Amino acid sequence: MARRLKILLAKAGLDGHDRGVKVVARALRDAGMEVVYTGLHQTPEQIVNAALQEDVDAVCLSILSGAHMTLFPRVKELMDEAGIGDTLLSGGGIIPDDDMEELQTQGVGRLFGPGSSLKSIVEYFEEEIPRRRELR
Amino acid sequence: MGRLTLDDLVEGVVAGDRRCLGRAITTVEEGDETSWSLLKRLSPHIGSALRVGITGPPGAGKSTLADALVRELRTRDLGVGVIAVDPSSPFTGGALLGDRVRMLRATEDPEVFVRSMASRGCLGGLARTTQEAADVLDAAGKDIVLFETVGVGQSELTVASACDLTIVVLVPEAGGMVQAMKAGVMEIADMFVVNKADRPGADEMEFQLVDASRYLISDGRRPPVLKTSALKDEGLAALADEVLQYREWLHQGDRLELRRKAQAKTRIRELVRSALEEKFWSQAGVDESLSVAAETFRQGEQSLLEVAQSFWLSVREQIAVSDIS
Ligand SMILES: Nc1nc2c(ncn2[C@@H]2O[C@H](COP(=O)(O)OP(=O)(O)OP(=O)(O)O)[C@@H](O)[C@H]2O)c(=O)[nH]1
Numbered sequence: 001m002a003r004r005l006k007i008l009l010a011k012a013g014l015d016g017h018d019r020g021v022k023v024v025a026r027a028l029r030d031a032g033m034e035v036v037y038t039g040l041h042q043t044p045e046q047i048v049n050a051a052l053q054e055d056v057d058a059v060c061l062s063i064l065s066g067a068h069m070t071l072f073p074r075v076k077e078l079m080d081e082a083g084i085g086d087t088l089l090s091g092g093g094i095i096p097d098d099d100m101e102e103l104q105t106q107g108v109g110r111l112f113g114p115g116s117s118l119k120s121i122v123e124y125f126e127e128e129i130p131r132r133r134e135l136r
Numbered sequence: 137m138g139r140l141t142l143d144d145l146v147e148g149v150v151a152g153d154r155r156c157l158g159r160a161i162t163t164v165e166e167g168d169e170t171s172w173s174l175l176k177r178l179s180p181h182i183g184s185a186l187r188v189g190i191t192g193p194p195g196a197g198k199s200t201l202a203d204a205l206v207r208e209l210r211t212r213d214l215g216v217g218v219i220a221v222d223p224s225s226p227f228t229g230g231a232l233l234g235d236r237v238r239m240l241r242a243t244e245d246p247e248v249f250v251r252s253m254a255s256r257g258c259l260g261g262l263a264r265t266t267q268e269a270a271d272v273l274d275a276a277g278k279d280i281v282l283f284e285t286v287g288v289g290q291s292e293l294t295v296a297s298a299c300d301l302t303i304v305v306l307v308p309e310a311g312g313m314v315q316a317m318k319a320g321v322m323e324i325a326d327m328f329v330v331n332k333a334d335r336p337g338a339d340e341m342e343f344q345l346v347d348a349s350r351y352l353i354s355d356g357r358r359p360p361v362l363k364t365s366a367l368k369d370e371g372l373a374a375l376a377d378e379v380l381q382y383r384e385w386l387h388q389g390d391r392l393e394l395r396r397k398a399q400a401k402t403r404i405r406e407l408v409r410s411a412l413e414e415k416f417w418s419q420a421g422v423d424e425s426l427s428v429a430a431e432t433f434r435q436g437e438q439s440l441l442e443v444a445q446s447f448w449l450s451v452r453e454q455i456a457v458s459d460i461s
Contacts, residue, residue: 003162003166004229004230004254006162025232026232028230029225029228029230029231029232030225030228030230031228031230032228032229032230033230034224034230034231034233034254035230035231035232035233036233036234036252037232037233037234037235038234039235045246046243046244049154049243049246050243050250052154052155052158053154053157053158053249053250053251054158054233054234054251054252055155055158055159055161055162082154082155083155084155135139136139
């Protein structure tokens with residue numbers, strides 16, 4: 001049997017809303033994935049530390065505070081330094097389309113806005129992760 | 137970057153590299169051939185960590201206490217690993233992990249290696265490969281490996297058989313529980329902690345436990361009773377002292393060797409049991425025979441034991457389980 005997909009969900013930065021991320025966590029679990037939720041107010045260092053220790057297939061940031069243009073690149077940078085730059089970095093929140101595109105050129109995976117369906121998130125991981133596992 | 141080879145993993149684990157450690161635990165979680173080769177190569181480095189299980193009723197403050205204890209141990213420059221087990225969904229196999237531990241302050245310290253594991257169909261509060269994950273942390277030079285589990289039913293016993301030191305955590309309100317406590321739970325305690333000692337009733341609880349511990353003397357040692365307030369960070373230094381004293385005690389004579397041998401027996405027995413069971417039920421024809429037996433039983437003329445016996449006789453010939461790998 002293929003190894004289960006393991007996903008890290010993190011709330012980075014200052015915003016204190018985790019209803020959305022918990023809904024996503026349950027949807028991923030119900031799709032058969034193992035989900036590690038870090039809790040609120042995680043620093044990029046803590047997030048990458050957790051990603052290393054948990055050896056996850058994807059790191060997902062939920063950012064509603066507007067700080068995505070600093071947090072995503074910072075986490076990406078730390079992941080590269082730690083040798084897990086091939087691991088998927090994805091996430092969601094309130095992120096304008098232009099910013100999403102810009103982040104994608106920096107090596108961030110697909111990002112999901114507030115209207116995204118849970119199904120589309122699940123499908124994205126199911127498709128993207130097996131491809132990436134070849135590299136890890 | 138790029139893929140990690142077995143050599144990389146062995147080297148990286150021994151050097152304490154976080155990425156290699158993380159990957160090595162994923163590898164042993166699979167329980168496949170690579171996993172056993174990895175552990176075999178790590179084995180010269182395995183054996184010096186003290187494996188500590190913290191158990192007790194839900195809400196006793198086990199996570200909070202573990203967090204405070206880890207931070208106390210860190211002030212003494214000890215390397216610490218934490219393995220937190222959460223249940224997998226029996227329906228989808230998915231799991232929500234580390235909800236409790238990942239929020240704790242100890243996780244801010246990159247030297248504390250915290251790993252969540254899904255139980256993956258294993259009952260009893262531990263995952264099938266929890267011990268192997270602990271082996272990896274042991275090989276990485278951690279001095280203490282803490283097991284954090286969800287308290288459910290039989291889990292206390294499973295945890296105890298996997299640990300060098302079992303700490304049973306109770307709260308002041310549990311007064312009446314000492315007498316009523318399930319047989320076997322008191323006996324597994326190498327140490328008692330009355331947590332939430334900031335609340336009324338802690339002294340009374342302590343008194344009851346000290347009294348009860350008279351009957352729990354084993355190998356000349358009476359389980360000590362400590363009071364802590366994990367929330368207020370009180371009593372943690374004394375608890376850490378006690379843990380380290382226990383470690384010394386365990387290293388005297390052949391105590392450690394005896395414990396480790398008993399643990400090895402449990403692990404081998406468990407591996408044989410699960411492998412045999414899996415092989416048996418997947419043999420051709422076994423499932424059909426089981427259906428036939430179930431129908432016979434439903435007709436109501438034979439007892440369950442009779443049905444089970446004839447089922448066994450009918451499949452016994454067919455089974456050929458010669459090796460378990
Ligand atoms: N007053 C007081 N409350 C505490 C203390 N330690 C923990 N708590 C509280 O007790 C509650 C349960 O703590 P946890 O650490 O989650 O308990 P647990 O035993 O791990 O719980 P399960 O994971 O459900 O088995 C939390 O609200 C803690 O803040 C303490 O020393 N004093």
